[in-house]
Amino acid sequence: MSLNLDTLRLQIDSLDHKLIALLNERAQVSLDIGAAKRESKDSQDEENTHVYIPGREKQVFEKVTRLNPGPLAADSLCAIYREIMSASIALQKDVMVAYLGPVGSFSHDLNTHYAITRQYVLQASMKRFGDSVQYASQGTIADVFDAVERGRCQYGVVPFENSIAGSVVPTLDKFIKSKVKIRAETYLPVHHYLLSNSTTEAVRRALAQCQNFLNSQLKGIELIPCASTSEAAQLASKEKYAAAVCNRVCAEIYGLDILHADIEDQQDNTTRFFIISDAWDAPTVSDKTLLMFTVDHRLPGALCDGLKVFKDHSLNLTKIDSRPSMLRPWHYVFFVECAGVHGDSEVMSNVVAELGQFCLDVKIVGTYPDQRPQDLN
Numbered sequence: 466m467s468l469n470l471d472t473l474r475l476q477i478d479s480l481d482h483k484l485i486a487l488l489n490e491r492a493q494v495s496l497d498i499g500a501a502k503r504e505s506k507d508s509q510d511e512e513n514t515h516v517y518i519p520g521r522e523k524q525v526f527e528k529v530t531r532l533n534p535g536p537l538a539a540d541s542l543c544a545i546y547r548e549i550m551s552a553s554i555a556l557q558k559d560v561m562v563a564y565l566g567p568v569g570s571f572s573h574d575l576n577t578h579y580a581i582t583r584q585y586v587l588q589a590s591m592k593r594f595g596d597s598v599q600y601a602s603q604g605t606i607a608d609v610f611d612a613v614e615r616g617r618c619q620y621g622v623v624p625f626e627n628s629i630a631g632s633v634v635p636t637l638d639k640f641i642k643s644k645v646k647i648r649a650e651t652y653l654p655v656h657h658y659l660l661s662n663s664t665t666e667a668v669r670r671a672l673a674q675c676q677n678f679l680n681s682q683l684k685g686i687e688l689i690p691c692a693s694t695s696e697a698a699q700l701a702s703k704e705k706y707a708a709a710v711c712n713r714v715c716a717e718i719y720g721l722d723i724l725h726a727d728i729e730d731q732q733d734n735t736t737r738f739f740i741i742s743d744a745w746d747a748p749t750v751s752d753k754t755l756l757m758f759t760v761d762h763r764l765p766g767a768l769c770d771g772l773k774v775f776k777d778h779s780l781n782l783t784k785i786d787s788r789p790s791m792l793r794p795w796h797y798v799f800f801v802e803c804a805g806v807h808g809d810s811e812v813m814s815n816v817v818a819e820l821g822q823f824c825l826d827v828k829i830v831g832t833y834p835d836q837r838p839q840d841l842n
């Protein structure tokens with residue numbers, strides 16, 4: 466059978482007709498869902514109505530992946546559905562998402578890990594909300610919390626932990642003081658790229674990161690520490706024979722070529738982000754809950770007793786961390802995340818009550834659908 470380009474394009478035109486009609490039919494149902502949400506008795510007023518339902522989105526993504534017969538790749542189909550649901554959110558309500566802005570515009574970063582993390586927050590936000598909502602760049606993690614707490618933005622995206630560097634301390638500290646709730650989580654693999662306008666052979670200078678790669682592939686080159694990866698990219702774009710170790714976004718911003726991809730020393734480098742808001746959502750089939758409580762240092766074994774409460778309720782812990790309470794000297798706030806339980810469940814109210822008998826400031830920080838990538842489960 467000979468393939469005629471004009472005939473094939475006519476086929477695509479006819480399919481696009483059907484697709485557009487179907488997409489608009491779906492959009493109309495989404496508008497009706499929006500109206501139903503506003504009418505529901507749970508919604509206090511229109512302003513507080515939540516249009517972003519992470520548990521339902523997880524279900525939709527699982528369904529489209531399951532139904533996909535190919536040849537479309539599952540990732541491509543999910544990217545298409547990300548945008549369909551993003552448009553759906555925007556139809557129901559104007560949504561503004563606060564996120565930690567990229568390096569370059571701000572100078573608050575004291576350590577490189579934090580500076581690197583910044584570059585991924587917009588990517589993480591786009592992964593959760595797509596292209597149709599509005600984004601408001603913030604200077605610090607505290608600003609993201611404030612934008613949500615004061616109602617300037619309905620949602621905020623903050624980095625929580627990196628699989629290699631550990632917890633993001635400013636995020637933990639803000640949870641101690643803030644009233645915001647965690648509504649969703651998302652994981653983003655972190656990759657580094659070697660960017661340059663020169664060829665690999667010509668590169669003489671590069672930012673000192675990804676030591677293994679630099680030592681083996683670019684032996685003997687001069688390593689220049691930079692305050693941020695975007696500063697490195699900027700330098701590399703101006704200087705001959707220089708390269709920078711950055712994320713992919715910098716290639717576009719500074720007009721650099723990608724010489725090598727995924728050069729990070731640790732291949733499974735992943736950062737987890739939280740989507741914060743004024744409320745969490747209804748239970749799904751698989752939720753996680755993050756709690757915090759303060760342990761009185763004068764009570765021997767108080768932390769042990771606290772952890773025993775989780776054990777007594779057969780709860781599997783997926784994260785534990787601590788920070789100085791800042792309210793009382795030598796008191797520590799413990800953060801404990803447990804899997805398979807929702808914050809509104811009877812189990813969780815028993816846990817909170819039991820902890821309250823010997824811990825201070827017991828609080829559920831958030832409850833959200835479990836989005837751990839398969840290999841982390």
Ligand SMILES: O=C(O)C(=O)C[C@]1(C(=O)O)C=C[C@@H](O)C=C1
Pocket residue numbers: 495498499516517518519521522525549550553554
């Ligand atoms: O099911 C809903 O609550 C919707 O608003 C619909 C929809 C969708 O388009 O499928 C849109 C946004 C939500 O985050 C989840 C799903």
